[in-house]
Every structure is written in C-alpha cells, then in structure tokens.
Amino acid sequence: MQTSIKIASDRAYDILRSEHHPLDVIFAPKNIAVIGATEKPGSVGRTLLWNLISHPFGGTVFPVNPKRNSVMGIKTYPTIADVPDVVDLAIIATPAATVPGIIAECVNAGVKGAIAISAGFRETGSAGMELEQRILQELRRGDMRLIGPNCLGVINPHLGLNASFASSMPSPGKVGFISQSGALCTAILDWSFRENVGFSAFISIGSMLDVDWGDLIYYLGDDPHTESIVIYMESVGNARSFLSAAREVALTKPIIVIKAGRTAAAAAAATSHTGALTGSDAVFDAAFRRCGVLRVERISELFDMAEVLAKQPRPKGKRMTIITNAGGPGVLATDALIAGGGELADLSGKTRERLNQVLPMTGNHNNPIDLLGDAEPERYQKALEIISQDENTDAILVILTPQAMTNPTETAKLLAPYGKIGKPVLASWMGDADIAAGAEILNQASIPTFPYPDTAARIFNYMWRYSYNLRSLYETPTLASSSVDFSNCKQVENIIQTARESGRYLLTETESKKILAAYGIPTVETYLATSVEEAIQKAEKIGYPVVLKVYSPTITHKTDVGGVHLNLYCAEAVKEAYNAIHTSVTTKVGARDFAGVTVQPMVDLKNGYELILGSSIDAQFGPVILFGTGGELVEVFADRALGLPPLNTTLARRMMEQTRIYQALKGVRGRREIGLSQLEQILVRFSQLVVEQPAIKEIDINPLLVKPGHENSLIALDGRVILHDLDTKPEDIPKPAILPYPIQYVSPWKMKNGMEVIIRPIRPEDEPLIIQFHHKLSQESVYFRYFHIIKLSQRIAHERLTRLCFIDYDREMALVADYQNPETGQQEILAVGRLSKLHGKNKGEFALIVADSYQCQGLGSEILKRLLQVGENENLTEINAEILLENHAMQRVCEKLGFTIQRTTDPSVVKATIPLQNRYAIPR
Template identity: 40%
Template sequence: MTTRNLDALFHPSAIALVGASNKPGSIGAVIAENLFEAGFPGPILTVNAKERVLRSSLNHAHVNDLPIPVDLAVVTAEPDQVPQIIADLGAKGCRAAVVTASAFGEGAKLEGTEVLQRMLDAAKPHLLRILGPNCIGFISTGARINASVAHLMPAKGDVAFVTQSRTMANAVLDWASARGIGFSHVISLGDKGDIDFGDLLDYLALDNTTRAILLYVESITDARKFMSAGRIAARTKPVVVIKAGRSAAGAQAARSHTGALAGADLVYDAAFRRAGMLRVPELREVFEAITTLSSGIRLHGDRLAILTNGGGAGVLAVDALEVADGRLGTLDAATLSTLDAALPANWSRANPVNIHANAPPKRYAEALKALLADKGSDGVLVLNCPTAVTDAKGAADAVLEVLETRPRAPVLTCWLGESAAGEVRRKFAARRVPTYETPDEAVRAFGHLVAYQRNQTLLMETPPARTFEEPDRAEALRIVQGVLAAGRKALGEFEAKAVLAAYDIPVVETRIAATPEDAGRIAAEMGLPVVVKVLSHDITHKSDVGGVRLDLHTAAAVEAACRDIIASVAQKRPTARVDGFTVQQMVRRPNAQELIAGIANDPTFGPVVLFGQGGTAVEVIGDRAVALPPLNGVLAREMISRTRVAKLLAGYRDHPPADMEAVASTLIKIAELLADLPQIAELDINPLLADENGVIVLDARIVVNEASQDGTKRFAIRPYPPEHVKQIPLSDGAFVTLRPIRPEDEPGLVDVVRRSDPQDVRMRFLGSVKDFPHLMAARLSQIDYDREMAFVAEETSGDICGVVRIIADPDNDEAEYAIMVRSDMKGKGLGYRLMTEILDHARSRGLKRVFGDVMRENGPMLHMAEDLGFKVAPSSEDPSVMRVVIAL
C-alpha cells in the first residue's frame, strides 16, 4: 500500500481514542488532553472499559459500543491487546490508526514480532492503515489534530516533519517552538509496521498545506518505494534529510576493495542525491536549509558575489566559501564601471565588494543592482556590520526595495549583531528573504542552494545517447555459470577479464600459464616486457602475498619471478593453492591515473557502483564516490566529479586530460553488467588505467553467488526494461520499433512537437503550446519505470513518430494515459496500435482502470477510445473536456 486511506489520518471526520484515561501522567491522559485541546472540529470519542466519563464526555467501554463511525483511532493499549482492537476498529469502518505502544519485536524478540504481524493481519482485510507502533503519534496543525504524546502543539506552518525517532520528534518540536518555526504536519513513524517514508512522501508531495518536507531517517525499509516517492516529491517541493548513523561502518567483511569502501552511509548519501533531496549533517542546519530552500530562490551555478560594508565580514565569508559547496564569483568590466560610478573611489574593486563602513542605504541599492546584473555570479550575499555612522535598517529597506522588482532574485542577507539587527532579520524573514546571523551561516546556506540545485538538475539533465555496442551477455553469463557450477565463489583474474571484455571494457591481454616454464614461453610469444601474477582462487589481493612481479624483460626473468612467487605464497599464505600464473603485457602509460571501479551490494539499496582513485593503497586513500544504478552519461560524469582524482583526470602541468568519455562509459557498462548478471555480488577493477588514449583494465576480481532474483529487481531504481522492445507493423506495410522511452529521447520528443500541426499539439496538451521547453521535455522523457511507462515508436531513421504513456497512482490502482502521433504519421494505424500496447502493459501491471481527458472536439480520439472499450462521459471540471475510462 501507499497513499490509500491516508486521508483518514490527515482529514478524519471523527476520532476515537482507545485507551483514554483520567490517570494524570498516563499516555492515555496525555493524548486525551492533546486531542481535546488542539481544537479538532469533529467528534472525539473515548474508549476505556474502566472509565465512565473522560474530560466531561461520555466514555465507551468497547470499540463495538462507538455510536458513530470513526475514520481515525489512536490506540494506547498494550501490544498483546492491539491486534483484536485493530480488528474491531476495522469492522466498525475505521480506516487509519495510530499505535503508540512499543515492544513490538525490537531487536530479536520473536514474541513481539508475532504480535506485530497479527496486528497487520487484522488490519489487512479492512485496508486499515497503521502509523507506528512505537511512535509518539502525529500532529496536523491545519486540521487541528494533536494525536500524540508530544509536550506541546507546534505553531501552524508549511513544513512537514517526518521522523523515525520518538525522542527526535520531541526535541525538534521544542527547538522549533523557541525559534517560532511552524509545521503543517509532524509525523512519528516509529517502527514503520505499515506506513513508511515512501507512503508519506507520496502523500505530502500533493499536500497543498506543505511547502517543504523534512525527514529524520535512521533506516529505509523499501528502497524502491522510497526512491520512487522521493523523486516525485523532490520534483515538487524541497525535501531536506538528516540521517542518523553517519559514522557507522556499514560494510561487513568484504572480499573486495569495493565491498570495504562502499559504507552504508555513503550509499544513503548517493540515494538522497539521486532522489533530488538535500542531506544536511546537523540539526541546526536542517532549519537553515528548509528556510533557504522554501524561499523559492533557485541558482544556475555555484558562484557567489559578496557585498559588505565591513572588510572583516567579507573575509570571513570568503573563508567559509573555501569549505562550502561554492566559489567566489568574478566582476566583469561593465560591473566594475557601474560600481566605479556609484561607489567611493577607494572601494575594493574586487569581490568581495567592500562599500565601506559609512555606506548609506543608496550605496547598498546601487551596488546590489549592479551585482544582480553581472553574469559572473549566480547569487549575492549582502552583509551589514553595525557601525555608529550608518543606518542598518535603512540599508535593509534599500535591499528590500531592490528586491521588490526581483521577488526571487538569488540574494541572501546577513545583518550582524543583535539589537537592531534582530529587528532587520525579522523584516527580511517576513518578506521571505533568506537571512542569517553570521557570514559562515549565510555561506553554508548558499552551499545548500548549490547542492540542492545540482541534485535537482541531475533529475532533469538530458544524457547523451549511447556510444558503445550491445554487450555479449551470453558469453559473460556462460563464464559466471561455469564458475558457480565448479563450486567456486570467486572468478580468477583471467575469467574476470573475460567477463569485462564481453561488455566491451578494454582489458590488457592476459594468458594463463601452468608452470614457470610455460610462463616464460608465453611471455616470449606475447612480447616482452611482461607482468606475472599468481593464479589462485584462495588469494583475494595478490600483492599482499608477493604475488605480482612487474617489468620482466626476459623469459628467464619470468621463470625466476614465478618461482619467487611460489616461495612467497608458501611463506605468507601456506594454505593457499597455487593454480598457475597469469602473464600480461607490461603497460607503459606514463600519464595514466590509477583508478578503481566496481560493484558492491548494500543490504538496503541493493547493488551500487563505486569509483575513485585506485592502486594498492586504495583503502588508505579513501577517495571514492558511490552511485545507484542504472547510470547514464550525465550520472556517470557527476559521480566522477565527486572524487579528488577527478582534478587529476582533468589534466595538470604536462599531463593532458584523460579521456573522460571512456571513464564514464566504463561505469555505465559496469552498471549494465550488474543488471544482466544478478549472480555478481562484488566486482573490483583495480587498477583501471586512464589517460588521454582511453582506459584499460590491468587487474580485476569478481565474486559471485547463486542469484535469488533477477538483476533489476535488486535495484532501488528500476532500470530501462529492454524486454518491451519489438517491431510493429503499420497499415501501409512499413514497420516501426516500439520501445520504452529513454532519457536521451528528449530531443526526439521536441522534434515530434515541432513537426506536428499546431491543432494536433493543442489536442494533445489540451491547450495551445507555443514552445516545448527543456524541463517539460525532460520530465516526459525521464520517467520512473516503477510508476510510469512510455512507449515511443521509432522509424528506421531513428526519428520518433509517436509516443504513448501511462502514469499510475501510488496504489497501482489506476493510471492516466496520454498519446501523441506526429501529424504526418496519422492514418496509418499507429495511434490504435500504441493504445493497445499501453493497455496490455497496464493489464500486465495489475492496474484496474485507465483514464484520460480528451477535448470534446477531438472526434478521432473519442471514436478510437470507444472502439477500444473506453466509456466516454463529460468531465465534471471542464465542459470542453471529455473523460474516457476503461476498466481492465
């Protein structure tokens, strides 16, 4: 389930408190007081077998005695009583319940786990949703509901706070109350027996009383649901996350470097980033970030201009920018000229723009206008230091006057001090201009804007088309299955490289030798110099046991090196069996960087791709980035950019830039390999050499297990579904390729609109469309295959000639469809075939209904809908639109 019956939680017609009490200090008494005092406008009924009256209201002995139906119940009973209470509530028509009791199977308590399951089983026949157990309840300020044990009712606001921790809920309420911060909802999830983060993100994404969402996360249970819901929510409003357990080790004992490096917290970071959310490390930063992002300011880059009347404050801001997610902007010639005319002759003539301690309000206004017009910065921080000769309030008014004509200009403010500055900050806050007490807080907030915008951009960035061939999946699978059939878990180096070669990942030529003499002969045939490595399924890291010899120039040297390796292994790992040696050419690429790339498995989010600086000291260096598959060119390049080695790959001194396209393609191919081969548990490519000539794998290791499910079901984000690709005939005898849409199809969608008659476009979009902007096209091409599906019809030329889509509700009950066929392709049966394909897909997903809105004048579409079995009726919202619905 997802949002089904959550309306009963947030907007109940009546509430029952089961376990209400008159005993001072009891949970039943605290919740009763909170419920009655919050001002809920509907009936509140109480249930307790031992009470006759509660707070001057008639009490009921049993749930079955309730005189009217209730949508929401708050249950404070002991755990063993809860399943029967839930069953009785469901039978009475209750659709949501808050369960506050703990001891439902924490840790390894089997008895509590069984009670929890009995509670869920009791709720299931009635589709009754449960918040908790082990939670403080929830608060909805707009509906005036305080169904919690919280010690205070927060002010009304537009931030929804969802927390997994009972204590954190109370702490945040107390902290926010002292600062005048209000909430739309405060929801304590507790043990997430039923309702979880994904459910609430789906609901809050469409909640018009919520402008921003704050999450306090300890763990995620359903990763795919969380990612789908999170990406939808983050597209509509800011989602800020604080995650507990940042320093936890995360990775268990792993056979590979990637397994050791991909700690759980790093994976959570990658998940939040991929969902378009902003993660902050500290509680204080949470509300700074919420305030900043809720202002509506959006940036186009990371360059900051600083305007100040005090040099010291400007220097502090620059220092803070050194460690923040941003950089100092530049001033162009036009801006310098404008500022020269408006400012004293001795102004700083650089960024920060120091307009001096005696700056009157007009000087602030003129300087701010100039900086907002400068293309060398993406945002402006206005600082004010209190002095005896200036008017701090007047300066603030001047700034606000400038912003009157630029309501969402990227301006942050910092008025230092307390007495006069406090009043100014309140004035800025009232006008939704972000304001802070210190320069470092302001710069940190700018960093939040930068990071948030970068994550949002990644959600909508159009990736380049693939530039490499389809892999030899059958060969890779044959190798992996052969290893498993032999009872082994680890592929040998030769086998691992063969798997990579099947995916067109360049590998150095490698051959196997059984004896030192074989190695010498092979080296002479291959061409000297060579590298020799031990071949043993018992050894994970060959260099740890002296199992690698480099730069061998003669066959005799190769044979001697092999004998040295045997002796070294016998001394350092006497139980290891030496199966032979691998011989490969000595690669000389003096400009190359040693990289690591690979795969690890996270217990929550499934497989992840890892990238960073490689070599023997890879775990000491600790330079790595993690990303959730699937990957495309944009995501792969962003992943690379998050590592320190990215600066070396960009080139320096006499080292030319590395072939970044080759590095990014390697990461994409690794992600594809991961989708195709669910048997792969871990993969190390270390080192992966990268220079201006491309990449090449020198060593690789793969760990495999029997697959428990197919590759894509393990992913937190459902990847591209190639099984839907097919050829379909048209009425004129031509064929087109039907396939799921890809993110890189954005230009193709724009082309369909451009080549279509304006009247056809109007019919598709239910109104005139003068242009088709990037964000709209990106949203239509970058879909969540877990919630949506879009099929495109592609001609042999590669041009898209039609597209059909469905978008399902979170409960997978019904979906809305939309279709467009390029004007020159009408009359060939393409529209009818696209509709039958998308309806077949909807049936296969288990959807119950598909509907669409069609303009009344669009006769061909209405006739086709009737032919397909849709029922046609006027829309209740717009007389010019007809609603068509088909039951599946």
C-alpha cells in the same frame, strides 16, 4: 483532417493530484476513534483524547474503552465495532500485545486509517517483530493504512487536528515535518514556538510498518499547504519507495533531510577494494544526490534551508560575492565558503570599474568587497546594485556589523528591493537589539538573514549543491553507444553458472575479464600459464616486457601474497618471477591456492592515470557503483565517489566530478585531457553489467588505466568478480534501489501500412526526439491532447519535457513507437503512450497521442494494449482516462479493448475505465 487518437497527458497529471488521497483519512478525518482512551492523569490515552477535543478539527471523536461508560464526559464504546458510524481514523494507545487484535477489529469494521501509538515492537526484539508480522497480515485483508507503531502521532495545524500526544499544537505554516524520533518531535515543537516556525504537517512516522517515507513524501508533494519537506531520518526502510517519491517531488518542492548515524561505524568491509571504500553513510549521500534530496548536518539547518529555498531562487553556480563593512567577518565568511566547496566570484572588469567609481579608494574593491566601517546605507545600495549585475556572480552575501556610523534599519530598507533579482541574496546582520528591526525588514523582503556570516556561507554551499544535484537529475544525457554484444551476455551467464557448479564464488582473473569484455569494457590481453615453460612461451608470443600475476580461484588481493611481478624483460626474468610467485603463495596461503599465473603485456603507465571502478551491495540500497583514484594505495587515498545504478552519461560525469582525480583527467600541467566521453560510456556500460547480472556481489576493476590519445587510452589492467554465496537465494539479493530500464517491454511491431517500429519505454535521451515529435502535431492533435491549444514553445520547454522523459519506471511507464527513417537514417518517434499510478491508490491513468501522419494504422491500439499489460504486471486494479466527448476515435479504441465509457460532470468530457483481471499480464 484525420481524427486524432489522444488525450491530455498534462490533464492526467492534474487528475492524479485532484482525486481523494487514501491518506486524507489520517490527515483530514471526518471522525476519529481513540482506542485506549482513559482519564488516568499523564497517560497517553488521556492526552490523545484531550488534544483532539481541545483543538477541534471539525469532526466527531469516539472514545473506545471496554471498562468505562464515559471518558472526560464523552460516551465510550466497548469496541470499535460498537461505534455507530464508519470510522475514518482509529488511534490506538493500548499495550503492544493487544494491537494485532485491535487492527483485525478495525479492518472488520471498515476503518479506513489508523495510527498505532503503542511501543513494544521491533525495538524489543524477535517477539516484537512477530507482533508486527501479525499486524501486517491483518492489514493485508483490507485497505486500511497504518502509521506507526511506536510513534507520537500526526498533527495538521491548518485543520486544528492534533492526533498525537504532543503537549502543544504547532502554528500553521508551509513546512511539512516528518520524523522517525518522537522525542525529537517534541523538542522541535518547543523550538518552533521560540523561532516562530509554522508547519503544514507534523508527522511522527515510527516504525513504518505500512505508511513509509514514499507515501508521506507523495502526500505532502500533493498538499497545497506544503512548500517544503523536512525530514529527520534514522533508517530508510523501503529504499525504492523513498527514492521514487523523492525524485518526483523534489523537482517542485525542496526535500531536506538530516540523517542520524553519519559517524557510526560502517558495515563490515567486504573483501574487495570497493567494499572497503563503500561505507553505509556514504551510500546514503549518493542516494540523496540521486533523488535531488538535500542533506544537512544540523537541525537548525533543516529549517534554515526550508526558509531560504522558499524565499530565494536556486543559484546557477557556486560563485559568491561578499559585501561587508568589516574585514574580519568577510574573512570568516570566505573561509566557510571555500571549506564547503564554494568559490569567491572573480568580478568582471566592468564590475570593478563601476565599483571604483562609487566606493572609497581606501576600501577593498576585490571580493570580499570592504565598504569600510563608515559605510552609509547608500554605499551598501550602490555596491549591491553593481554586484547584482555581475555576470560572474551566482549569489551575494551582504554583511553588516553595527558600528558608530552604521544605520542597520535604513540600510535594510534600501536593500529590501533586491530580494527578487533572479539570483540569491543573503544577509548577515550581526548584533542583537540594534539590528533587529533591519533584520526583520530584510526577512519580510525575502532576504534571509543570519546572525553570523559563516553560517550564511554554509547555507549558500547547501544551496548550490542542491541546485547542482537537481540539474544532474534533469540534464539531458547523450545516448550511450551500445558496445554490448548481447550474445556475449549469455556467455557471462555461463561463466557464472560454471563457477557456481564448481562451488566457487570468486571468479578467476580470466573469467572476470571475459565478463567485462562482454559489456564493452576493454581489457588487457591475458593468457593463462600453468608451468614455467608455458609462461615463457606466452611471454614471447606477447612480446617483452610482460607482467606475471598469480592465477588462483581463492586469492582476492594478489599483491598481499607476492602474486604480482612487473617489468619482466626476458625469459629468465619470467622464470624467476613464476617460481617466486609459486613459492610466496605456497608459503603464505598454501599450495592448493596456486593454479598457475597469467601473462600480460606490461602496459606503460607513463602519462596515464590509474582509476578504480567497482561495485558492491548495500543492504538498503542494493548495488552501489564506485569510481575514483585506483592503484595499490587506493584505500589510503580514498578518493572516490559513489552512485546508484543505472547510470546515464550525465550521472556518470557527475560521479567523476566528485573526485579529486577528475581535475587531472581534464588536463593539468601540460597534460592533455583524457577521453572523458569514452570514460562516461564505460561507466554506463558498467552500470548495465551491475543491474543485469544480480548473481554478482562485487566487482573491482583496479587499475582502470586511462591515457590521453593513446591506442590503449582506456583499458582494464586487472579485474575481479565475486559472486553471492552459493546458498544465497535470488529473492534474498538486494534489488537496485532505482528500477533499471525495463527492457522486457521492448519489442518490434508492424503497422497496417507495413512500417516496422520498435515499441519501447521512453528514455531521458529521447528529449530531442520528443521535440521533433511535437513539431509534427496538428492543432487538432494539440487540442485533443491538452483539451486546449498550447504553444509549441511551451510544449517543448526543457522544464516540461523533463517530467515526460525522465520518468521513474516504478511509478509510471511511457511507451514510444520508435522508427528509423530509411531515407535519412535518423530515429523518429511516432507515438507516445503513458500510464501513471495514482498517488496512494492501486489505480492508473493513461494518456496517448499518435502523430497525425501515422494515425489509423493500429498504432494507438497497440500501445494502449501494451500499457494494459504494464498495468497488470504492476498489479493495478483499474486504469482510466478522461477523453473529450468529440474525440470519437479514442473512445472507439478504448471500447475495442474493453473499456467502459461513461459521462462525467463535465458535459464535454467522458471517462473510460477498465478493471484489470490478469488478462494482459506478461512476465516482468
């Protein structure tokens, strides 16, 4: 048996979560210095100190105040440098102007973490922003992490740490709360005592000068006390950091956000249709969907959803069955359900028969099911038992109104066992004192209760949307067909460069369509004519009827200037149209804006649909893709969905499903379905264009005509591309919020036996190939990888492979050796190597496995060498791995590449470590 060259990637994930996190010094410090501690009544400095000493966290507190010998009976120190111990956490409560200098002193003294409570920074204008830049300069001299400035502080209830100036210590619990508003923190704190809500962490994040959403989401994602994360957000800050962390953590812990500013005026509309339809708040919705974050509208819903998702499973669909003892509440719940996009379940025939056997004939056995006002506990129990087995029901809402014959407590006792049936069960126990005991029984049985049935229905709508978004993230897509001729991509760059050199930022229709065609997006045949005679000649070459459109380097909306004439059936009509366009454009905008016309065939729109596909730039999230109903009234109908590139086929289909036009595209009123899979491919290629051509600011394809089963079944009838302003620097162009597929790491390599493979980053579409790969592994290979034997069924489970194939290239890199078998023509994966960043650290952990039949061919060494190159490009300072002592082959590979091998506390395991010193870096 050959020696395997592998290490356990799952073990690598465990290591990521078990090592000391840099933010522990903030949330679990051994000692704290309070800089600005004072005895002045009502001051922040006094409140901070009092909170720390009145809620002992198990560490030492050092007040720092150069003007006093003691504060509240505790010895003070003039500066942080005078504190006798190395300080874990410094809390700064001094005037803003002093903070940069204090941060410098903290860095010099080796302080590991800081919280800047002080206000007076970017919120005050340019002077405050200058102070922030000075703070950043000081932070970069060391490794100290900073929360704030302008924040309330942080609280860790499980440790008794109150490093804030909040008036009270919240109860310990399982919810991690993060807020950009300090005032809201205090209000939530007061509310939590009334509602008996506990927290694992209570964090005021402030201006996010250093520690941001991503840092805190990762930290709470690793925290064993945290089961859900709730966020009050005003701005996203580093969008890539937020999305990267949220995409990973949301798979295991719900992240629920309330985002302020939903009704604020959107950013000024751009000149394109896409820009007019893309509001900043809608982009936030798209971003949250893309990373599996659930957005709610009410503060109470933050905690309602945290409770519900902790108690009940995610629904598989949007169909709910309602059981009630009163018609009115059932109707209210139905209205709220339908208004939010949910559906009433269509009960199966078997379910209806069973209900007819146990329920009174006078009741309503359809959904909502009316048990009547005299419903005893047993009637509720029988109905719930039957509905729990209904194959068409995704969730159940049980409503009880206290009537003369009702026993809320006994009913709750009988329903309590149904809290764990594999599908969500919610309850609305309506009333006050009479129903309190029953509601408590249900809550203790993991059945969330709500005072009003419409509230419960809204909560369910959030549940199914959350489940839907997560499935979108980790549903294996099909591999998009590559119709992109990469030699044409050079032509795209040339078109853009030519326009820039001529001082233009608006590409002509002809140039725009060439760019679309280069990325495999079909376009209508288009010819330029600069005279009446030439227009007639082109029309007769194409064949009547034709369309004439104004050709101009400056006009963005052709119809606004009378620049489009349709259905031209003869030469005379072409002549009249040409002259009419020339006259209209000259009158409305000037003769210099008329450069001729384009002549195109008149495409029959009958039985087709006009769509819009576009892209524009969001200041926070970078490129945003728009899809929806197109045509001249595109802004009027405003039927559109937004998404963040890059897209795969699954994400493309989810965008389509969010629009009203999608129902028509699937086929309606006798019309056949259009080629949805082809449309998916177009969206994927379009997203590729968006991320690969950063010089493009906006793109409109309007209309994109789709027809069922026609030779021109999908074709761009018009296209417009707008470049960034000529004076825009490349570094000032917002980057995609999600790192695109890193094609720079794709290259061929030849093994010792002469086999040629492509070493490339893994893709979500690789899941079927990874399953085949695991079938090739021997027991020894499995043992060396996982440090123990794991069954094949467990290794190839979809839930597990999503972690390995659906990766965030900003946080980790997995390289595969891709081989096309000449005998079968099928692709195979021969090896997988993975490099993951340690949370909160500038280090990485690698894992490597080579299929048994392809070992000893240099493949493992080559992949590891490329992972080291990736680590250099990501500015990692160190890469390491734990390896079984008996895995000598892996140790030799590491030693050959410069790793140091050391023993660990586990005698069966050694650790390989290598510092990175720019030996492997390649351009990114």
